[in-house]
Amino acid sequence: MSDEQKYAISQYPDVEAVYRQLNNLIRQPLLEIRPEKLQAYLDYFETSCRRSKELTTEAKQYIPGGVQHNLAFNYPFPIAIEKAEGAYLWDVDGNRYIDFLQAGGPTVLGSNYAPVREKIFELLKTCGPVTGLFHEYELELAKLVNRLMPSIEMFRMLGSGTESVMAAIRAARVFTGKKFVIKVGGAYHGWSDPMLYGLHVPGTGRFEAKGIPRGASASTQEFFPNSIAALRRHLIFNRLRGGTAAVILEPLGPESGTRPVPFDFNRQVRKLCDEFGALLIFDEVVTGFRVGMGGAQGYFGVEPDLTVFGKCITGGYPMAGGVGGRADVVSTFAAGIGGTGERAYIGGTLSANPLSCAAGYFALQEMERTNAPVIAGRAGDRLTAGLQAIIEKYHLPFVAFNQGSIVHLETSAVMLLDLHNPFKLLKELKPRKHMMEQMGAAYMAEGLITLAGSRMYTSMADTDAVIDDALERFEVVLASFEGVG
Known part of the structure; x- marks a missing residue:
């Protein structure tokens, strides 16, 4: 089987060209949707989403902010979903949407995929969703991940991507005896105390670390995206202070x-980690199995020492996370129980429960059998090409690019602001963020659910007809800007 057939990315984006377009977009003044059109979009929520508004308004009395997950904080108010099937979601008011959120990325097969669902029904007839003891599907899932992922010798199931990052960093520190961990500024690796350093916006350090003692993030460092020279400087300096345990990417x-890396970036980081004796951790919470069954590591041909998984490991079913990698490193989780040496303590009563492990085993089997990542990637290619054509048609400065089934549509470029230009960051962060929120609302009013109005995940359920329907809806929104038409 050729690489084109194995992996979702048919052609890696021209990163330099993408950044030229993104930098041009950042320099542009914000475009605005025509006021009457924006008001029509906001009216949609008031007239067509009344039950959602009732529910989420009442929820604010009992749930902070009214919703439980950051993805659900939609403008002007959250939408309550009642049904998910394939390429579509339906809200409690009966409105149907094309689902480009796909639960944040894990449902490469499409939502509520029937063959996996039926296997879970069968399991629940004979075994509870959790027992606290070993189940055969733990072994079957671990064996499958071992076969699919190039670098994974051993695998430990956990409950979320955040937990998995915590465990990977702990294992790296135990194994190496070093303390410093370096991340790329702006990266999201969950919400554990050390990883809320340099969150979302490169260069911001502890800006989002409210409620976290300084000591908790004192050994976390960040470097600006794609700067191999900056990473090397950190590694040299850390060597004078005891060394770097891991670099996480x-x-x-x-x-x-959103800030794409050059194709050889991961390979260069791998070489630096080898040179300085640091472990390389890949966060494949999104890319694992979505880029291909061998993950981003298989696509790039770079083997990390540890790989972090999240919701992708169960195909979107609950309690989804895990860490895999070198046997000598992952074995630190068993030290003191079934292994030797110092122990990296981790726990979790619900980790590796029968329901989650069975869901992961059957979802990954189906993804491999159907070649779902590649089919989803073709849908991403079609969506991106269509968005680029619309942008050109209306002479808009917006940027559309994709890495297979991960599609980016930048209209406000808020995620591209950083401390290289602090005045611009402080002045434009809020208005650009608000524009992104408005774009998300406009898309939703046209029957499209996206991730924060700027990212889409396609799935195997996105046929050509679904994508073409979506493009017609996107064009209605993109044609509604001031000065267009």
């Missing part, structure tokens, strides 16, 4: 490729 770039 999103292999496509911070925030799942």
Whole structure:
């Protein structure tokens, strides 16, 4: 089987060209949707989403902010979903949407995929969703991940991507005896205390670390995206202070490729880690199995020492996370129980429960059988090409690019602001963020659910007809800007 057939990325984006376009967009003044059109979009929520508004308004009395997950904080108010199937979501008011959120990325097969669902029904007839004891599907899932992922000799299931990052960093420190961990500024690696350093916006350090003692992030460092020279400087300086335990990356770039990396970036980081005796951790919470069954590491041909998984490991079912990698490193989790040496303590009663492990085993089997990542990637290619054509048609400065089934549509470029230009960051962060929120609302009013109005995940369920329908809806929104038409 050729690489084109194995991996979702048919052609890696021209990173230099993408950044030229993104930098041009950042320099542009914000475009605005025509006021009457924006008001029509906001009216949609008031007239067509009344039950959602009732529910989420009441929820604010009992749930902070009214919703439980950051993805659900939609403008002007959250939408309550009642049904998910394939390429679509339906809200409690009966409105149907094309689902480009796909639960944040894990449902490469499409939502609520029937063959996996039926296997879970069968399991629940005979075994509870959790027992606290070993189940055969733990072994079957671990064996499958071992076969699919190039670098994974051993695998430990956990409950979330955040937990998995915590465990990977702990294992790296135990194994190396070093303390410093370096991340790319702006990357998201969950919400544990050390990883809220340099969150979302490169160079911001502890800006988002409210409620976290300084000591908790004192050994976390960041370097500006794609700067191999900056990473080398950190590694040299750390060597004078005891050394670096690990470098952790999103292999496509911070925030799942919003700031894309050059194709050889991961290989250069691998060489630096080898030179300085640091472990390389890939955060494949999004890319694992979405880029291909061998993950981003298989696509790039770079083997990390540890790989972090999240919701992708169960195909979107609950309690989804895990760490895999070198046997000598991962074995630190068993030290003191079934292993030797110092122990990296981790726990979790619900980790590796029968339901999650069975869901992961059957979802990954189906993804491999159907070649779902590649089919989803073709849908991403079609969506991106269509968006680029619309942007050109209306002479808009917006930027569309994709890494297979991960599609980026930048209209406000808020995620591209950083401390290289602090005045611009302080002046434009809020208005650009608000524009992104408005774009998300406009898309939703046209029957499209996206991730924060700037990222889309395609799935195997996105046929050509679904993508073409979506493009017609996107064009309605993109044609509604001041000065267009």
